Amino acid sequence: MISHAIRITNRLFTKQASLCDRIPAMMIECHENASSSQWTTETASTSETEILGKRIGAELAAGDLVLLTGTLGAGKTCLTRGLAIGWGALEQPTSPTFTLINEYHRARDENRFFHADCYRLSGEVDAVSTGIEDVIDSDGVLVVEWAERIQSLLPESWLHIEIGASRDNGRVFSFTACGERAVELLEKCRASR
Numbered sequence: 001m002i003s004h005a006i007r008i009t010n011r012l013f014t015k016q017a018s019l020c021d022r023i024p025a026m027m028i029e030c031h032e033n034a035s036s037s038q039w040t041t042e043t044a045s046t047s048e049t050e051i052l053g054k055r056i057g058a059e060l061a062a063g064d065l066v067l068l069t070g071t072l073g074a075g076k077t078c079l080t081r082g083l084a085i086g087w088g089a090l091e092q093p094t095s096p097t098f099t100l101i102n103e104y105h106r107a108r109d110e111n112r113f114f115h116a117d118c119y120r121l122s123g124e125v126d127a128v129s130t131g132i133e134d135v136i137d138s139d140g141v142l143v144v145e146w147a148e149r150i151q152s153l154l155p156e157s158w159l160h161i162e163i164g165a166s167r168d169n170g171r172v173f174s175f176t177a178c179g180e181r182a183v184e185l186l187e188k189c190r191a192s193r
């Protein structure tokens, strides 16, 4: 039984509108027996989105999974830049569209930060062939753009962030935490400044 589900609306930001129209609405679902919580916040600019990402990134721990959804140009990669910097990555993430998964390291420990972009996947069979399951099972942090494309591979606990549009270049970030660890992570993100 599904306790709640998030409809991913393909809101239009850029001239790629016709492409977005062809992407069907998808759901990311949290199961009834999992603990869950929600939160919404907004940013007014690219730099505010990066700052939000840094706040969340500073709270990320080994094994955390962050699912990003929202259409082309929503700000998934921009938020991920902040997440990686906040986590402590030595390099700034770029879009991994052609490599699917990029890996980052930090100075303080051996932990790893993986950034996956599933935009070009044709389906979950395709996803399996990329080895993303191994990354999901690893003890690194994993951030996934276009996460709705790997739904059947998702474990029990994750933090989903859907990015939508608000007025004047603003963005709305709708968080759903599924599972105990993600609920704890979302609490920390809300409390951080």
Ligand SMILES: Nc1ncnc2c1ncn2[C@@H]1O[C@H](COP(=O)(O)OP(=O)(O)O)[C@@H](O)[C@H]1O
Residues within 6 Å of the ligand: 043, 044, 045, 046, 047, 049, 070, 071, 072, 073, 074, 075, 076, 077, 078, 079, 145, 169, 170, 171
């Ligand atoms: N408030 C905002 N937050 C994030 N990006 C924004 C914002 N306002 C404008 N932008 C612009 O939107 C684009 C987001 O691009 P990107 O992060 O690559 O999107 P995605 O990865 O979702 O396709 C960038 O050109 C960025 O400068």
Ligand SMILES: [Mg+2]
Residues within 6 Å of the ligand: 076, 077, 095, 117, 145
């Ligand atoms: Mg992107």
